[in-house]
Amino acid sequence: MILTVTLNAALDVTYEVDGLVPNSSHRVRAVHQRAGGKGVNVARVLASLGADVLITGLIGGGAGAEIADDLSRAGIPARFGAIEGTSRRTVTVVAGDATVFNEPGPAVTAEEWRRFRGLFRELCRDARVVVLSGSLPPGLAPDAYAELTEDARAEGARVLLDADHEALRLGLAARPDIAKPNAAELARAAGPGPVEEAARRLLAAGPAAVVVSQGADGLLGVTPDGSWAVRPPRRLSGNPTGAGDAVAAALARALHSPGPFDWPSALADAAAMSAATVLSPVAGDIDPSAYRAFLQEIACPSPRPPR
């Protein structure tokens, strides 16, 4: 099974408005509220496509109970660790494009983290792939993902890491199978400059492969053996929040498949999955028929000459 980890789980609130104007008041046309956080979105996309997934992470308080209830209503299996603090909310305002407000999340104590690591190691025994994604809540050390990567690998699982700042930088040293930053996260971790050069600098820091999600500019996969670029099918309008999570979902599914990793197909699949989530107003939702249609439109990328 694919285990997704959301240490800073959230109640994702999405507001649809006609236009977003700073310093003015807005009428909200539609409100959506559901369990979120990056790992939850990854699992939701995978579950919609029939994959065997389990969600873990940390939740607490009323918002934590709502997150658990929402997942149970959606029929997506979850085993969270409990914390004293109250899980956060995130707010996404969709007005053609999306504006996102991420709360910092609740403080996690050393004892809560110790208990969670015990649970995580237990869940890893049945996981072939572990996805570590999203921000760390306050109180957790920035090497939290490095620790979980080591735990997961000790149980024989493959690891995909989607993080930012120190959590990404320190996580890389634990050698995940794939690191998936977006372009801004890549620039923060590896410095500015051409994307492929920055991705190669990130690769030198430990992961076996790097996949950079670049929104409308598509995906770039970089390994020691080569690199592949794939573009989205066309310019799409909708809610791009969660499109990177769909990329992580597709890559996790590819890591889960037996046999050698097929980079061209995995990246084409990731581009199609990501595009199919942009069409939905809510992060983590995918339209399976749009996904299948995009898969026909996207050509598998050929390897790029070494630079």
Ligand SMILES: O=P(O)(O)OC[C@@]1(O)O[C@H](CO)[C@@H](O)[C@@H]1O
């Ligand atoms: O604060 P984080 O963990 O970095 O991001 C959280 C978040 O904005 O990312 C998702 C989209 O990727 C949203 O559904 C979600 O709540």
